[in-house]
Amino acid sequence: MADLLQFLMSGLTVGAVYALLALGFTIIFNASGVVNFAQGEFVMLGGMGTAFAIAAGLPVPLAALLAILGTAAVGVALNRLAIAPARGAPVVSLIIITIGAAIFLQGAAGLIFDKQIHRYPGFSGEAPLRLAGATLLPQSLWVMAGAALTFAALWLFFTRTLTGKAVLATANNPLAASLVGINTKAIMALSFGLSAAIGAVAGVLVTPITMTAYNTGVALALSGFAAAMLGGLGNPLGALAGGLLLGVLEAMTAGYVSSEYKDAVSFILIILVLALMPQGLLGRKSTDRV
Amino acid sequence: MKPKHLSLLILTLLVVAAPFFFPSGFYYRIGALIFINAIAVTGLVILIGYAGQISLGHAGFAGIGAYACALAPEHLGLPPVAAILLGAALSAALAWLVGRPILRLHGYYLGVATLGLGILISMVLSNEAQWTGGPDGIAVPDLGLRGLLRDLGWRVGAGELWYGLAGLVMILGAWLALNLFDSPTGRALRALHGSEVAARTMGIDVARHKLHAFVVSAVYASVSGSLLALMNRLITPDVAGFMHSVQMVTMAVLGGVGSVLGAIFGATILTALPQLLTVFHQYEHMVLGLVMILVMIFLPDGLLPSLMKRLRGRDGE
Numbered sequence: 001m002a003d004l005l006q007f008l009m010s011g012l013t014v015g016a017v018y019a020l021l022a023l024g025f026t027i028i029f030n031a032s033g034v035v036n037f038a039q040g041e042f043v044m045l046g047g048m049g050t051a052f053a054i055a056a057g058l059p060v061p062l063a064a065l066l067a068i069l070g071t072a073a074v075g076v077a078l079n080r081l082a083i084a085p086a087r088g089a090p091v092v093s094l095i096i097i098t099i100g101a102a103i104f105l106q107g108a109a110g111l112i113f114d115k116q117i118h119r120y121p122g123f124s125g126e127a128p129l130r131l132a133g134a135t136l137l138p139q140s141l142w143v144m145a146g147a148a149l150t151f152a153a154l155w156l157f158f159t160r161t162l163t164g165k166a167v168l169a170t171a172n173n174p175l176a177a178s179l180v181g182i183n184t185k186a187i188m189a190l191s192f193g194l195s196a197a198i199g200a201v202a203g204v205l206v207t208p209i210t211m212t213a214y215n216t217g218v219a220l221a222l223s224g225f226a227a228a229m230l231g232g233l234g235n236p237l238g239a240l241a242g243g244l245l246l247g248v249l250e251a252m253t254a255g256y257v258s259s260e261y262k263d264a265v266s267f268i269l270i271i272l273v274l275a276l277m278p279q280g281l282l283g284r285k286s287t288d289r290v
Numbered sequence: 291m292k293p294k295h296l297s298l299l300i301l302t303l304l305v306v307a308a309p310f311f312f313p314s315g316f317y318y319r320i321g322a323l324i325f326i327n328a329i330a331v332t333g334l335v336i337l338i339g340y341a342g343q344i345s346l347g348h349a350g351f352a353g354i355g356a357y358a359c360a361l362a363p364e365h366l367g368l369p370p371v372a373a374i375l376l377g378a379a380l381s382a383a384l385a386w387l388v389g390r391p392i393l394r395l396h397g398y399y400l401g402v403a404t405l406g407l408g409i410l411i412s413m414v415l416s417n418e419a420q421w422t423g424g425p426d427g428i429a430v431p432d433l434g435l436r437g438l439l440r441d442l443g444w445r446v447g448a449g450e451l452w453y454g455l456a457g458l459v460m461i462l463g464a465w466l467a468l469n470l471f472d473s474p475t476g477r478a479l480r481a482l483h484g485s486e487v488a489a490r491t492m493g494i495d496v497a498r499h500k501l502h503a504f505v506v507s508a509v510y511a512s513v514s515g516s517l518l519a520l521m522n523r524l525i526t527p528d529v530a531g532f533m534h535s536v537q538m539v540t541m542a543v544l545g546g547v548g549s550v551l552g553a554i555f556g557a558t559i560l561t562a563l564p565q566l567l568t569v570f571h572q573y574e575h576m577v578l579g580l581v582m583i584l585v586m587i588f589l590p591d592g593l594l595p596s597l598m599k600r601l602r603g604r605d606g607e
Contacts, residue, residue: 035398085587091397092344093586096543099536100582107575218532222409229402260417267406274403275391 002133007255008248009131013140013209015247016147017043020202021224022231022239023151024195030171030234031191034083034094038102040221041109042199045071047212048109050204051118060123068200074105075196076189084188102217110214119211139208146205150198151240158236167191171234226266230273294468297551301464305457309450318449320565325456326517328557331542332463332550333510338539339547340476341503342483343393346401346535347408351381351508352515353415353530357422359519360430370433374516378509385508386501393500405532412530427526430519452521459517463510464550470506471550479503511538544585546592555594 021039028036049067054060082101086093122139129136158164169177170187178184203212227246231238246266254262291299308321330352337343358377362368368376392403416425436451446454470476478499482489486496519525528534537560545556563581567574589596 035401082583082587086590089586089590091401092338092539092543092547093590095344095346095398095401096540097583097586099540100579100586102579103575104579104583107573107577107579110575111572222405222532225402226406229399233398261413264410264413267409270406271388271392271403274395274399 003255005132006134007251009134009136009140011248011251012244013143013206013247014250015227015244016144017202017206017220017243018224018227018246019240019243020147020150020198021220022228022243023154023236024198025224025228026234026236026239027167027191027195027198029228031167031188032079032083034098035225035233036078036195037095037098037221037225038078038105038217039195039199039224040217040219041102041105042071042075042196042217043203043206043220044109044212044214044217045074045105045196046200046203047207047216048113048118048203048214049200051120051207051212052113054120060120064204067204068197071200071203072193072197075192075194075199078196079189079192083192084185102221106215106217113214115214117211117213119207122208137209139205143202143205143209146201150201151236154194154198154236163190223263223266226270229270230266294472297468297549298461298465300551301461301554305461309453315447315449318447318453320562322449322452322456322521323518324558324561325453325460326514326521327538327541327561328460328554329456329463329517330511330514330538331545331553331557332460332467333507333514334538334542335547335550335553336467336470336479336510337503337507338542339549339553340471340479340483341500343500343503344397344401344539345404345504345507346532346539347404347406347411348507348511348538349515349530349532349534350408350411351385351511352518352534352538353411353527354381354384355512355515356430356519356525356529357415357428358512359516360428360525361421363431370431370520374513374520377516378512381508381512382505385505389501389504390497393497393504405535408530408535409532412527412532415530416527422527425527427524430523430525432523433520452517456517456521459513460554463513464554467550475499475502540582544582544592546595548591548595552592552594556592559593 021043024039024042025036028034028039046067049070050060050063053063053066058066078101082097083094086097089097122137123142124138126137129138129141156164158168166177166182167187167190169180169182170184170191174184177187223246224243227242228239229242230246231240231242246269249265249269250262253265305325309318312318312321330348334345334348337345337348355374355377358380359370359373362373362376363370366376388407392400392407395403415422419425422428435455436446436448439446439451470479478489478494481492481494482496482499490496515529518529541556541560542553543556544560545554545558546552560578563578564574567577570577585593591599
């Protein structure tokens with residue numbers, strides 16, 4: 001029982017990160033129809049940025065804020081310089097562009113920061129908490145609470161603010177949105193900035209647990225992508241469900257089956273889900289974008 | 291002369307003429323590497339360029355071909371040439387089995403499903419260390435061709451031999467792909483690329499043709515992986531990794547995925563570029579990423595087709 005709880009805890013921690021990654025995918029996909037393979041780089045930039053700002057002597061909250069804002073700027077620049085000019089290109093081209101962006105950001109990070117592995121201490125110390133026989137790092141609570149807070153804030157943003165509703169309108173129908181006076185270009189920039197910031201938040205929160213390096217982005221992107229697909233691409237609630245489910249399943253596989261094949265779970269699941277219910281667990285019935 | 295024959299002629303001339311410009315023997319190896327990549331990329335022309343289906347997991351099949359050459363001679367006692375065929379057969383069988391359910395998907399969904407397939411294969415290769423040697427890789431037996439030629443009284447260096455052999459296989463592969471283009475199957479593939487609904491109303495069995503393209507391209511990737519393993523005499527699970535899949539697709543699309551020559555041109559650029567960029571080694575990633583983005587934005591048809599258009603003056607602008 002203690003084992004199960006332990007695996008559940010670590011699964012939910014990783015799952016919260018996947019959920020944030022999947023949420024970032026979802027926002028960009030809804031706004032632009034692009035699946036952004038550079039999403040994992042945002043997480044890496046958030047973590048690396050914070051680590052270096054802390055090393056430079058800044059207090060943790062300021063360092064985290066700077067890293068998140070900087071990453072958001074990178075997201076806006078990515079849209080402006082690479083995605084927007086390729087509007088209407090076929091899927092293959094868009095995939096190559098975002099993978100190219102991921103490789104570019106990885107190379108830039110290796111050059112601007114360095115190629116070492118980095119971490120910084122957890123926000124509330126390193127002493128593990130004991131919970132019914134399972135141990136839990138206080139930082140795990142930060143990750144889960146941070147993810148919950150991000151999802152809640154975004155839900156409020158999308159349902160209660162005019163700007164948030166403009167984002168949803170643009171996602172539904174860009175032409176109609178621009179006809180009612182929404183600046184869809186600005187909304188697109190906002191979506192990329194928001195998505196990058198969410199990725200950076202995940203990076204800031206999880207780096208004390210998983211550590212980070214310039215080349216961690218691609219693997220993260222693939223897992224987050226799997227989570228987004230699992231829940232149904234384009235659905236924020238699906239991102240949450242898919243992320244948590246994937247995290248827990250990976251942890252259970254690592255615990256009970258084989259730690260070597262824990263990463264296989266996401267891809268076996270993906271192939272099964274796509275073959276049996278191509279729209280994901282919570283996806284809409286028809287998402288054919290023609 | 292038909293365009294098909296012209297393409298083959300150009301290709302053959304380039305392969306034969308290039309060595310006269312090689313400053314050193316090292317370039318034979320780069321040339322062989324280019325041809326080996328070009329074989330896999332030619333397969334992707336059939337899948338992506340003709341049939342319009344994407345795959346982000348074809349390195350998985352290259353992995354199967356490579357490890358067949360490493361393992362079959364040792365465990366099954368097969369000669370390396372038979373191991374190439376075994377790898378190709380295994381890749382074809384796997385592609386046929388998996389292709390059925392996943393080729394119903396479109397766009398990003400197909401991309402992710404194939405990506406998952408490739409990653410699963412590379413995961414098995416690096417985790418089953420008792421068979422595959424794990425992440426450190428495994429030694430591959432000699433093809434034996436050089437010894438055979440020496441017995442016949444013909445001494446060739448390893449670089450020259452692999453340059454010739456890989457070049458030959460590449461030309462053969464290009465010939466098959468070019469023949470396919472105008473065959474009924476090729477026309478059917480291009481028709482379903484344009485519109486699956488329209489193709490179906492014309493009586494084309496869309497699912498079957500897509501599956502055929504997938505299987506054929508998997509065999510190309512497998513042969514490419516086999517040759518890579520036999521040339522390097524050592525193979526690591528990276529051959530099946532995500533980055534290798536991405537590299538293949540990028541080569542194809544960068545050069546121009548609609549044409550065999552274009553795709554081979556892309557393979558040439560992306561294989562040679564890192565060799566030239568060793569001077570700027572620390573900028574390699576940034577330059578590669580930048581090239582990918584810029585070509586896709588400014589030359590969406592790929593380098594060679596865009597270049598040809600400009601040469602013929604049909605640009606219109």
